[in-house]
Each structure stands twice: as structure tokens, then as C-alpha cells.
Amino acid sequence: MSTIAEKILGEKAGKDNAANAGEIVDCAVDYIMVNDITGVPAFEVFEKLGREDEIRREKVVVVQDHYVPNKDVASAEQAKALRDYARRYRIEHYYDIGRGGVCHQVMIEDGFAAPGRLIIGADSHTCSYGALGAFSTGVGSTEAAAAMATGRLWFKVPETQKFVINGTLKQYVMGKDIILHVIGDIGVSGSLYKAQEFYGTAIESLSLSDRITISNMAIEAGAKAGIIPPDEKVFAFLNGRVRGEYNAVYADGNERDYEEVFEYDAAEIVPTVAKPFLPENTAPASELDVPIDQAYLGSCTNGRIEDLRVAAKLLKGKKVNHEVRMIVVPASEKVFQQAIEEGLIQTFLNAGAFVCGPTCGACLGGHMGVLAQGERCVSTTNRNFIGRMGHKDSEVYLANPAVVAASAITGRITDPAELTL
Amino acid sequence: MRIWKFGDNVDTDQIIPAEYLTTGDAKELAAHAFAKVIPEFSKEVQEGDVVVAGANFGCGSSREHAPRALLGAGIRCVIAKSFARIFFRNSINIGLPLIEADIFDRIEETDQIEIRFDDGVIRNLTKNEDYQFKPLPEFMQKLLESGGLINYIKETKMGIKN
The missing domain is CATH 3.30.499.10 (Aconitase, domain 3)
Incomplete structure (x- = not known):
């Protein structure tokens, strides 16, 4: 077995x-x-x-x-x-x-x-x-x-x-x-x-x-x-x-x-954020009151069309908070094309977000959104290590696309349920 | 030799930040090892130094640049409570010896140590203490003795088409 x-x-x-x-x-x-x-x-x-x-x-x-x-x-x-x-x-x-x-x-x-x-x-x-x-x-x-x-x-x-x-x-x-x-x-x-x-x-x-x-x-x-x-x-x-x-392989179930x-229990799981500087430092988004400088939507973790749809739905007709820079990076050219066809990119641009073509970019502190000293980013990416997205004294909070979009609107880490109450 | 002590969960972004990943050269990478968290490391580290760390050393990225940077800096062994899997494989595959041993609390940065890989003993010369460690599985020892995976493949002619 x-x-x-x-x-x-x-x-x-x-x-x-x-x-x-x-x-x-x-x-x-x-x-x-x-x-x-x-x-x-x-x-x-x-x-x-x-x-x-x-x-x-x-x-x-x-x-x-x-x-x-x-x-x-x-x-x-x-x-x-x-x-x-x-x-x-x-x-x-x-x-x-x-x-x-x-x-x-x-x-x-x-x-x-x-x-x-x-x-x-x-x-x-x-x-x-x-x-x-x-x-x-x-x-x-x-x-x-x-x-x-x-x-x-x-x-x-x-x-x-x-x-x-x-x-x-x-x-x-x-x-x-x-x-x-x-x-x-x-x-x-x-x-x-x-x-x-x-x-x-x-x-x-x-x-x-x-x-x-x-x-x-x-x-x-x-x-x-x-x-x-x-x-x-x-x-x-x-x-x-x-x-x-291909051949699908299954376990024997023993x-x-x-x-x-x-x-x-799925019902007990809430929109969750991992605070700096490890992905295990989790807390419910609703319990955090953390002002942010940047909101990042993208990466191999959460840059797919389904992720963009969730974020666009929340951002439709809204504006990114004037204190926040929002960056949207579709994970592939195909996702980018699809997002254009569905009008999602227009929604992001209307909201005041920056949109660019696919790249790993700022997820690993490469470029296209690197953080300065003391800055905080709520991000759909996968790692929040020391200096991961830029300066060693910057901070990354990992979250799902809905939390990132909601946070971009309010300017602080936000459980999306708060916006639709 | 000097001991460099680190805590738990030292990630590969700390060992070699992503902005320096535009080369694979061990010496060039070594110049930026721990650049963000210990800026003096690259200046002070010397050939023969040893890293002693807590659990999950090398977690995060698969970048082989991390063990290459340590090797290029002159680090001759990393001793940790446990290692992240990819860092572990990368180190063995490029010929950087690793020891999994829970001796973090026994060794000070100022201690002088000797490592005897053959019989699995770390000797603390300063404190006059010996610590046993479990040698690597035989296959991994062979990889290290060959100087890494590439030499091992050359020696064993592994996977050659015929």
C-alpha cells in the first residue's frame, strides 16, 4: 500500500x-x-x-x-x-x-x-x-x-x-x-x-x-x-x-x-495573512491594523486569471487608496490577454493600479516594485523573508488576491468582508 | 578558523540576496554573502571558517548560488540542527560538506573546532569536548568524496546512452 x-x-x-x-x-x-x-x-x-x-x-x-x-x-x-x-x-x-x-x-x-x-x-x-x-x-x-x-x-x-x-x-x-x-x-x-x-x-x-x-x-x-x-x-x-x-496515479487510501x-474544518479558515518574516507567522486579516504602502497582485502563487477576477470584482468602480501603489502582474501572456478580453485590466487601470506584463519582478526583490526602507507591502506572493522584496527594513505581508485588493482600497490590511458589510 | 553562528530558518534570500543573482561564480557571489543581514560577513570571513546554525538552514529558494556563495567565501562546513531539503542537496552536489547535529548550544563563536568526517566527531578544542554526529548516507558520502555530482557522474559514467 x-x-x-x-x-x-x-x-x-x-x-x-x-x-x-x-x-x-x-x-x-x-x-x-x-x-x-x-x-x-x-x-x-x-x-x-x-x-x-x-x-x-x-x-x-x-x-x-x-x-x-x-x-x-x-x-x-x-x-x-x-x-x-x-x-x-x-x-x-x-x-x-x-x-x-x-x-x-x-x-x-x-x-x-x-x-x-x-x-x-x-x-x-x-x-x-x-x-x-x-x-x-x-x-x-x-x-x-x-x-x-x-x-x-x-x-x-x-x-x-x-x-x-x-x-x-x-x-x-x-x-x-x-x-x-x-x-x-x-x-x-x-x-x-x-x-x-x-x-x-x-x-x-x-x-x-x-x-x-x-x-x-x-x-x-x-x-x-x-x-x-x-x-x-x-x-x-x-x-x-x-x-x-499521461497516467493519473492515486494513493491506495490506507x-x-x-x-x-x-x-x-474549512468553515474555520478565514482570510489569512502571513506577517514578516516567515510564512508561518499567520493571523486573520480582520485582526490586523497595518497601514500599507504597496499592494502586489501577481506571481506563480496568485497571478492567474481566477486571481485577477477576484481582485477586479472588488476594485470595480473603486479607487486604489491615494497612499498606496498597486501593482498588477499577470502570471503569463495568456493570462494577460484573457484579462484584457474580460475587461479586468481596464478595471485595474481605472482604479489607479499599475499593470505590467508577466515577470517574477518584485516577488523576489528583482525589479518592478522593489520596496524602500520602512515600506510595507501586502502581496499575493509566497515569501515574506527579511528583505525579500527590497530593503532589509521593508516588510511583506502575504495574503490572497481578495485581501490584497481590499487592502489597496482602504490603505491598510483589510478583510474583504469589511468592504461588503 | 572562526565560527559563524546563526539561528533558525536562515533563508537563501539572507545567504545571497536575489539582486546579486546575475552571476553563478562562487567568488563573485561570496562578495555579497549575507549582504543585507551581516554586512561585515564578506570582509571578515576566512578560508576554513565554519557555519553553525539552528533548524531549517537554507530554506526558501532553490538557488544553488547560496551554497556556492558560502563555498566561495571559504566556508568549509555547515553544521545545523536541520537543513532545508534543496539547500541540502545543492550543497552535497557541489561538494560543500554539511553536518546535521544539534550542537548549537554547545559551541561559541570564539571556540576552535576540528571536524573528523571519517569517524563522525566534532572536537571542540576550546572546551575540550567531543560531539558525535551521524555520518551522511553512503551514497551522499560518495558524492562528496567525488567532489560533487558532476565528478561522480563522470567517474561512474552514470546514465550514458549506449
Whole structure:
């Protein structure tokens, strides 16, 4: 009897049966993703192997997303070096600006992520594809390089923790609140070295977009993967976009296979904010009275069309508080296009928000919204570490898109229910 | 040698802030290690220094730039109560030795220590104490002995098409 992680890793290691937690296995990977920060070091290491003619180019995906459009000469040189590598090795799955977006959104939209697949990415939020039933995890540049040459990578098979969230979610409670609630409970090392699996009626009722937010932030509890068993919503999404065949993998449903089981009542989860400087420092948005300088809507965590719709609905006919700068960054060109077609971008512009094309940008303190000393930002992103979005004495408060939009209107961290009372 | 002590949950943004991620060169990265939180680190750190930390060291980003910056700065070992998973793998894969041991309260920054990897002993010369640690699994020791994953693949001809 096995978990999803044990089954996928067992199959990819060429075993007849599932792998066992604790075992070290050598697995064939389906895709290897690198971005503009991790890609150049990966190709440099790859060339040190001296096996350039063996590159598994069909497995390699290259996305320029972190410092795009390039923020300075150094990042432009880095992007150019990555572009040159992609040309030299004839990488077909290459995404430059104007045609891609934030790497994880691209991996999902363009059909790389699918149930049962083993995907590695030189970016920690690669765990996002667990929302589609994949085992996907972040690796370093050296590991990406090794897999480019060999098509394989070693894994220590993780123990799995089961999270069951049953019940009905309240208005303005999203996937973000579920995962912040869980991290607030188990802590930022609560899932260290482990895989997470998510079950329950609340998870089943979520859109795929909200599920991606949950899997995306599995790493913020230290997890190796955050997997949600795929259902009809996932299969419908994949229809017409998935590359190749896939096989959905499910756990055997035996409680003893899990190292630990956590249960939560969905009705008790409220719009939640993670205060500086760790994602585990959670509090209900309604209990905070924190003035903000910036409101950021975007990222691989919450930059999808569903997120933009939630925020636009609250901002429609309203104005961003005169003390606040609001920044809206759709996670991909496709999301951007869709948001234009639906009139969401017009709503943001009318409200006085700044809107730009997809980039990781300010989420990691790169550009397009870096914070000054003493400034506070309420953000739909995933990390609120010291100096994450800029000056070491700036602060990031993590929240869902509805809280960010409501806070942009009032100028302080706000539970959206307060606006609609 | 000097010991640099850190608390729990030291994230990779602290180890090497994102604004310096326009190079993968260990020496260049080392010049900005802990730039935001310990501005004097890069000036004072010396070859052979050791980092001693609490739980979940290296959490956050997958940037291999973090262990590269430490290696480039001359750090020869990181001892922590526990490590974030990707940082752990990255360090082993680039040949930076890690020790998982709960000795945070036993070692002062001014102590002199010796590490014997073969028999799993950290010797505190200042206090005249020995601390045992569990050696890494055999496979990871082999990776470290090879000098990292790339050398290991070269030596073992892993995954070569034939």
C-alpha cells in the first residue's frame, strides 16, 4: 500500500512496485525546467560534463522570467547567455518575453505538467504541478545539468503527510488561506524532507487555480512535493493542451501509509495573512491594523486569471487608496490577454493600479516594485523573508488576491468582508 | 578558523540576496554573502571558517548560488540542527560538506573546532569536548568524496546512452 509519491518514484525508477519511503532511487525525469537565474549556471555545469552531444533536449524547458524585461546590464548579459545556450543546444521548449510568462504558469498552461509525471525545475516553486497530480520538485542548477545529460536524477523517497480539509469555505477564503492556515499550524519546517497530499471536500470544490496556489506553497513548509489527486477538473484543463500521454496515479487510501494525518474544518479558515518574516507567522486579516504602502497582485502563487477576477470584482468602480501603489502582474501572456478580453485590466487601470506584463519582478526583490526602507507591502506572493522584496527594513505581508485588493482600497490590511458589510 | 553562528530558518534570500543573482561564480557571489543581514560577513570571513546554525538552514529558494556563495567565501562546513531539503542537496552536489547535529548550544563563536568526517566527531578544542554526529548516507558520502555530482557522474559514467 503506497502514497502517490512512492508510486510515481517507483514507476520512474523502473520498478515493478512502488518505492518505499527512505529508499534512494535513480529515476527517469519527464521534464527539466530552468529559468534566467538558474539556467546559465546549469548549462555551464552541463558543459563541464563533456557530454554535449547527449543533451536530452526534448526534456529541457527554458523560461526567461525572473529579471525580465532585463533590469540592468548584468541581467541582460545573463539572459543573452541563456538565449545563446538555448540556440546552441537547439532547445525547442524555449520561452522568451512576450511569448511565455512566469515559468510555473508556462509549464502548466503549455501542457508540460500532467498527472503521474516526474518533473524537476531549478526553481523551488516547481512543486506547483502537484496540483495536477505530478511529482514535481525544485532542484539546483547542478542537478538540472546532470539530468540534462543523463535524463535521470537521484531521489530519497519521502515520507508523506496527509492533509484533509472538509467542509465549505466562506466567501473570500481561497486556496492561499488554506495553505497559509496549514503552514501557520505546522510551521516552515513542518514538512521538511516530506511529501504532502491534500484531500477533502474543500479541496475537491476548489478551482485548479486555487489548488495550484496550495501546491505552490508546499515548499514554504519545507515539503518536497505538494500533491493533490487529479480529478475531472484537471483532465478537462489538460484536454487539448497536454503534451503526450499521461497516467493519473492515486494513493491506495490506507491511513497507515502516511506518516501523519492532519484534519481541518474549512468553515474555520478565514482570510489569512502571513506577517514578516516567515510564512508561518499567520493571523486573520480582520485582526490586523497595518497601514500599507504597496499592494502586489501577481506571481506563480496568485497571478492567474481566477486571481485577477477576484481582485477586479472588488476594485470595480473603486479607487486604489491615494497612499498606496498597486501593482498588477499577470502570471503569463495568456493570462494577460484573457484579462484584457474580460475587461479586468481596464478595471485595474481605472482604479489607479499599475499593470505590467508577466515577470517574477518584485516577488523576489528583482525589479518592478522593489520596496524602500520602512515600506510595507501586502502581496499575493509566497515569501515574506527579511528583505525579500527590497530593503532589509521593508516588510511583506502575504495574503490572497481578495485581501490584497481590499487592502489597496482602504490603505491598510483589510478583510474583504469589511468592504461588503 | 572562526565560527559563524546563526539561528533558525536562515533563508537563501539572507545567504545571497536575489539582486546579486546575475552571476553563478562562487567568488563573485561570496562578495555579497549575507549582504543585507551581516554586512561585515564578506570582509571578515576566512578560508576554513565554519557555519553553525539552528533548524531549517537554507530554506526558501532553490538557488544553488547560496551554497556556492558560502563555498566561495571559504566556508568549509555547515553544521545545523536541520537543513532545508534543496539547500541540502545543492550543497552535497557541489561538494560543500554539511553536518546535521544539534550542537548549537554547545559551541561559541570564539571556540576552535576540528571536524573528523571519517569517524563522525566534532572536537571542540576550546572546551575540550567531543560531539558525535551521524555520518551522511553512503551514497551522499560518495558524492562528496567525488567532489560533487558532476565528478561522480563522470567517474561512474552514470546514465550514458549506449
